[in-house]
Amino acid sequence: MNTRAHVIFKGRVQGVWFRAHTKGKADEMEVTGWVRNNPDGSVETVFEGPEESVKAVIDWCQTSQPHAIVSAVEVQWKGFSGGFQGFDIRH
Secondary structure: OEEEEEEEEEEOOOOHHEEEEEEEEHOOOOEEEEEEEEEOOOEEEEEEHHHHHHEEEHHHHOHHHHHHHOEEEEEEEOOOOOOOOOOEEEE
8 A cells, every 4th residue: 555654854864965865765665755954954754655665764764874863753644645756855
């Protein structure tokens, strides 16, 4: 089943290539959506795809980012839209 997750990652998540690594993992898992830095120092994402893949990308971002230290994750599950062609880094 396909799903959509709107996720905020907090901690040391900016200035450590978090967005680029997230895009790489999302592309690898064939998850679509976007990632961007927020002014408050958090990183915001939207992931869409098979539920297992979306959960795997969220888990990877929380535990396996090479240089980040994630201290908190906020996830809101939403309905799948299918509106993304790929995974983008937003500025």
